[in-house]
Amino acid sequence: MFDELSPHARGLRDRLEAFMREHIYPNERALLAPPAEAEKWAPRPLAVALTEKARTQGLWNLFYNHGPEGQGLTNWEYSQLCEVLGRSLAAPEIFNCNAPDVGNMELLAAYGTETQKERWLKPLLAGEIRSCFAMTEPKVASSDATNIETQIRRDGDHYVVNGRKWWVTGAPSQRCKVAIVMGKSDPAAAKHLQQSMILVPMDSPGVTVERPLSVYGYEHAPLGHGEVVFDNVRVPAENMLLGEGRGFEIAQGRLGPGRIHHCMRFIGLAERALEIMCARARERVAFGSTLAEMGAVRQAIGQSRCDIEQARLVTLRAAWTMDKVGNKAARNEIAVAKIVVPTIAGAVIDRAIQVHGGAGLSQDFFLAEAFAETRFLRIGDGPDEVHREALARAELARQH
Ligand SMILES: Cc1cc2nc3c(=O)[nH]c(=O)nc-3n(C[C@H](O)[C@H](O)[C@H](O)COP(=O)(O)OP(=O)(O)OC[C@H]3O[C@@H](n4cnc5c(N)ncnc54)[C@H](O)[C@@H]3O)c2cc1C
Structure with missing residues (x-):
């Protein structure tokens, strides 16, 4: 292949x-x-x-x-x-x-x-500015995007945006100049035609980044994740993306490649975790032998190699399928990678932490922050359960 x-x-x-x-x-x-x-x-x-x-x-x-x-x-x-x-x-x-x-x-x-x-x-x-994507809201279960309540209301040749978002990655950065905001433009339309996406300059009156959020204490500055309020924010009508009611269509197109990128990055992180796990195991001595001579550590190393190879294969397969048949037709392969890789990479990094003892949890190694990163991706980009549900739907239909 x-x-x-x-x-x-x-x-x-x-x-x-x-x-x-x-x-x-x-x-x-x-x-x-x-x-x-x-x-x-x-x-x-x-x-x-x-x-x-x-x-x-x-x-x-x-x-x-x-x-x-x-x-x-x-x-x-x-x-x-x-x-x-x-x-x-x-x-x-x-x-x-x-x-x-x-x-x-x-x-x-x-x-x-x-x-x-x-x-x-x-x-x-050109790397001159940064941007953010504002979909998730604290008040509603945002893994089901039909719940999104932010309003995008037409008013003459403008739209007016009202709502509260959170987990908006990049919003706290001083360089973040534009938000792509998802919200309801027509609550009376069919469920998947109610939402739109609109470009909102971050310096528009009424946009406030209220606070940064942290992941296990990591703020990920200088990009960060923000809770952002849009209070009667007026933007020109030409800021609408693709057209009113087409938010879901855009969301589908947006997430495919991004998910694969996360997966491949995690394979790189897991490989590096395995490398330093081996290096540490070879040099550290406890109870008269190196850690590398201990059965439990050897099992952890062997299992980690198996895990990484599987993760890489499902990810490359998804990327290859996207190239051959397009993102939409590759959605099941993308979902498999999205579910499998953060969990596997997290497990490898967790084993590396264990082999490092207290050092693995400290700021002296990249492992603790890397673990937090893999953990959040089991929720970010949609919780794993939602992707499993979509896969189950496809599988049941295929086997019908
Ligand atoms: C670090 C980080 C960065 C993020 N960056 C962004 C960003 O830039 N922009 C943005 O808009 N959002 C962002 N998010 C938000 C993320 O996409 C949402 O948290 C996610 O979609 C889940 O929505 P929710 O938090 O409302 O959880 P909820 O929808 O309340 O779901 C809670 C839990 O319910 C369970 N659940 C939900 N549906 C099902 C189901 N069908 N079957 C079984 N169980 C289910 C799952 O266990 C799920 O975790 C980020 C999140 C994090 C943690």
Whole structure:
């Protein structure tokens, strides 16, 4: 099923690996350390310098295949680069390949008007601004997006947006200039035609980022996750994406590639966790032998290799299927990867933490934050149960 990587993709992967070795790993702690309170949501000089370096070296917009601003890679090819940059939580932003900007850029490329692309897509592709995606609401079970209550009401040549969102990744950042907001434009329409998506500049009067949210205590500054209020926010009618009532259609298109990217990044993280698990096990001595000589640790290492290989195969298969038949037809393969990989990567990272003892839980290693990352992805992008339910529906229909 899988071919060799093209020389172009292989060249990019080699250069990406070299950049990771030279610039990311040595600076990882500094890049991930919580910044001082006063500059928490401001761009970090070190990240800005590395970003510029990556851009000038052409290690930029690796995911993007809608135009010359990207590298023209297939999903299958990009997945393999994603594994490389996924080895560090600090890396995706440096290469302009971070969520949610990637999903938003894909969305604007696919559904934006020329004016919307000029105003928002262009600076996003250049890494000049950041964006966020505001769907989830604290008041309703947002895994069922038909519940979303934010109102998007037409008023002359404007729309007025009212609602409260949370878990809006990227919203606290000073560089976040635009939100893609999902809300109800026609509560009387058929269930899946009630919602729309609209572009809301973050400096519009009535937009307030009320507070940052943390994941197991990690605030993920300077991007962060925010609770955001939209209070009578007026935006021009041309900010509507694709058309009123087409929010679900856009949501379907947005999430496929993003999910695969998360999965491949997690495989990179899991590989790195296994590497340091082995290194630690070889050097650490307890009760007269190295940890690497102990049966329980050897089982953990062996199982981790099995887990990673399975995770990589389901992810590559999903990416390959997307390339062959399109995102929509590949939805079951995407769902399998989305369910399987964060759990597996979390288990591998958890074993690495155990082998490291107390050190594994500390800020001295990337493991604790990596574990938190894999845990949240069992809920983020829709809880696993919802994807299992969709798979069950498809499977029952197929076997009918
Ligand atoms: C770190 C992080 C970043 C995020 N970033 C964003 C973002 O940028 N933009 C955004 O809009 N949202 C974002 N989210 C929100 C995320 O997408 C939602 O949390 C998720 O969709 C679930 O919605 P909910 O929290 O309302 O849970 P609920 O819908 O209340 O669901 C709670 C639980 O109910 C169970 N459940 C739900 N449906 C079913 C079912 N069919 N069968 C069985 N059990 C079920 C599941 O166990 C689920 O976890 C982020 C979340 C996190 C944690």
